[in-house]
Amino acid sequence: MKRGRGSGIKSNFDRQAFKNKFNQGKDNSIATGVPNALLKQARKSGSLNLSNRSLAEVPDDVWRINLDASKSQQSSSMDNDQDRWWDQVELSKLDLSSNQLKAISDDVKLLNALVALDIRDNQLENIPESVRELQQLSKLALSRNALVGLPNATCDLINLKSLMLEHNKLTELPSEIGNLLHLEILDISNNQLSELPHSIQKLACLKFLNMSNNKLEVLPSEIAFMKGLKDLNISSNKIKELKVDFQLLNKLERLDIRCNHIEEVPVFSTDNTLKELYLGSNRIKNLLGSTLQKLSVVAIMDMSENKIEFVPDEVVNMKQLERFDLTNNDISGLPCNMGNMTQLKSLILNGNPLRTLRRDIVQRGTVAILKFLRSRIAGTIPDLASSVDTNTQGNTRINATHSSTGSNVDASEKTSEIPGDLWSVVAGSDQIRVVDFRKNVLTTVPEPLIEFSSRIEELYLSSNKLSQLPSSMANFTKLTYLDLGNNQLGNLPIEMESMTKLREIILSNNRFAAIPSVIYTLSSLEVLLATDNKIESIDVSGLKQLSELSVLDLQNNDIKEVPPELGTLKALKSLQLGGNLFRIPRAAILSKGTFAVMEYLRGRIPTS
Template sequence: MSRLKRSSERDSRAGFRTEGRDCTTSVPQGLLKAARKSGQLNLSGRNLSEVPQCVWRINVDVPEEANQNLSFGATERWWEQTDLTKLIISNNKLQSLTDDLRLLPALTILDIHDNQLTSLPSALQELENLQKLNVSHNKLKMLPEEITNLRNLKGLYLQHNELSCIPEGFEQLFNLEDLDLSNNRLTTIPAGFSSLSSLVRLNLASNELKSLPAEICRMKRLKHLDCNSNLLDTIPSELAGMESLELLYLRRNKLRSLPIFSSCKLLKELHLGENQIETLEAEHLKHLNSILVLDLRDNKLKSIPDEITLLQSLERLDLSNNDISSLPYLLGNLHLKFLALEGNPLRTIRREIISKGTQEVLKYLRSKIRDDEPTQSESVTETAMTLPSESRVNVHAITTLKTLEYSDKQTTLIPDEVFDAVKDNIVTSVNFSKNQLCEIPKRVVELKEMLSDVNLSFNKLSCISLELCMLQKLTFLDLRNNFLSSLPEEMESLKRLQMINLSFNRFKILPEVLYRISKLETILISNNQVGSLDPQKMKMMENLTTLDLQNNDLLQIPPELGNCVSLRTLLLDGNPFRVPRAAILMKGTAAILEYLRDRIPT
């Protein structure tokens, strides 16, 4: 009778109450009966606007069946049944929790994610046995100081709230191993965080952090640090001394330089995409002995040092959308499984080689290891010619690389002399990027029988002219960083188009014409305002393998997208949808598609 005695001490009326009528419809009696035996109660997705009293009092009140039948068997002796240790009330409409929460002191897991909570009760501090607390996807503006009394807490999930600060004493949660504060409004991280010595995973993504405390290096067990999508312009050098760190995410910040990762011997993944990094030196690389993934896409890198060949464990290298004109041939000696080079003004490697995939690129680089690169660059300088308009046209690029190059001139018009320089030569690529073009040069149509690659990125295009739609041999088209909000239906005639980059424009939907270009393999449309896509039409795109929808306005991902089994890379980070959760996204494309397929209505 020890359990009955404890219950009586909590509430003098215990044993005389019956479960209230509020439970008869919202919580079936059978569910409560099972919970008394298992110690677990799942009330997820029941449209609850408040937690019924019978739930709070499940360990206090005599069960209704006990009042009805006093001669139940040994297996149903309610006074011997277990206290509730796991309570899930997620995906409801709760706006608050009462202090009755203290009536469940045995709880080790409390999951109340995806509700409308604006605060947490101070009685939370009495759940001394709590090990996991999930309050993500609510509307919390602040945390009660009492949360710091949960000394046994190992997992705390606060992502997708409205928190702007962290209460004093947070470092007292010394058993905390997993802390997720992503998608809030935090501007600073207190130095006292360094006392969270048991922390293994810390997620600070999508906040408003301008700096990290140097003391963060004291987290001796930290393996996973996510600072994506903040306002960081520097990283404390002390972070480079974190010996246990394995995964470091710093994408979508304002970094211009990197620390030297002198002690991060275990670092396996380093994500630095979408920053403003201009240089990558040998010192940045030579200590990364265990690195498997290096993401440097969408930066301002002009070159890659030869020392990249020191990264013998490297499997994935993303250099897309930088200013790299040449690659070290020694890169071919790495055993890469994935190498992304799209969106660079490469002169030493032809576009058709890049289009054949990673292994062909590596094979090509290996074949060139003995070539004299300085002689190549000198010849480019010597063969450049000055035309009457004082525009420099790279004739060597035309004759040798089959490329018409007139980029980074900040011009509003491409001079006729540029097109005249082609003469009788064959040109397969055009690069007019980083100018001030408001329209596509009409003379580009003169090259329609030859062009397979056109780069018009970083201009001021607000519409696509029909001249572009006449380039029927076009396979690669780069239109990122313009002012485009739509594409003409006439683009359907680009039957050979395999890759299109529309990132950093003003699209609100995935352009309808893209669904009808059957050869498309890659669509990059990140950093727009895309709010919807048609999964049924996308399923018909049998060649589509890469779809980048990061940083758009997708409120929901249609489950039918899971049927697009040809997709090998599906990127969805940075959208305001709630499902799939970040944990699913982190598992990669196959896991995302499987998750979506499982939720297709039958």
């Protein structure tokens, strides 16, 4: 009995000892907030990701991770052999973003091999002075905290290439920021800065500078010394005067000065590399021909929400221009030679008191506007040659118009069926190029239209009640422009793959749950507008087949996620994604424009 009880007691003791030993070696996430397995993996990879773990403080094990690895290397016991100390490296990347950190320990200096430190989206009010010990640091992200000042210690990180400080409470920058001679990326947007230190001119390697959403009233002339700048964003400030000599910034590719108080367009050198220029929501009255003449490689130009009255003829020298936004200005007309701007894919004129351009032409879009302007160059303004007026229930009017450059068939005023006498007027004509049946109540594509399908180049069927299209759409082989907006369509027939010349299609305000698969077969497509549908996802593999696609508008859909690979579409110059369900990219990124969105998406592509 005694032996049995003794054996039983010993047995219980052994189980408890085993349990204690097991607990010492297993995951201790409850005690430290960081699983041991994660720390072990970090010692092998040199990278530790602790983002979004609700950490109120960083566990000491993290700061001491290099010291613990060193101890392992000095030990030769069999217990440590199982950790393969010979494979361990010092920590080079630490991600502490999206936690609840209010302070960073001075012990951060123990991680002196760090190359990248991410502390975004926390509650930090300051950074310890010991951060200056991180002399290998190349990337430092402090965005979305509560920093009221940037410590001088940060400016001692002479190898820093990227410094992200957006969405803090900074009122000034230290003059020592000029010490960061290797800095390439600086984001100080969404702070409370009213001026910049003169020492900023020393940042000659800077390529990306974002100062948007601050309280700047003057853009300092020192910016001109940053000759490496490629992207400069000073939007949403109070800038009235640009003292910068932009002719010195001949590497600049993107300039955003939207939402300020400037009155003149900056002057650039003739050998500039500017591709995107955003000047919307300012007080600009004049577009000087001499200025536009030097913008020969600009692809996107935003002049919306200004006071411009006149567009000079020199605009045609902007031979690479693809998107030109002139929304809400005082423009009454456009120079006819703009009709020859073959690269222009999107010309936006809404909110102007246009007199020389009819409203219906403007509503048809860029292709129609440019074609009209070309017709005026040749002196062949379309004249009404024949018309048929047929009253259906007192409100139907149908016209057939002809000109030396082609003919239009026009039906309007809410008809549900195109009257036969219209077809008799145009029967046998080989001049029909444009058909406009917008703003009716058509439920099907009229069968007689198929007779002219092989000649039609533009077809307008928007604002009807079409729920499907016939397979005979395959006959429209010369179509370059198709407007199907404001209908009840949920899909498109696969036979439309024969539309190999189609350059622009409008699918907005329909019932599409996805971009129809036939769209991806239209190899000449340059403009795809599919706003206000129910599209849930973006098929990047399909879009990659559209090598000419330069304008993609998917606003106001049900898209839940934006694939990072979308940023690899090299031809895309205008991407609109607002009004969807996704949370990333954030609205702040979308507001920066296509270039910034594409760059952001490429940065999120996982590296192998």
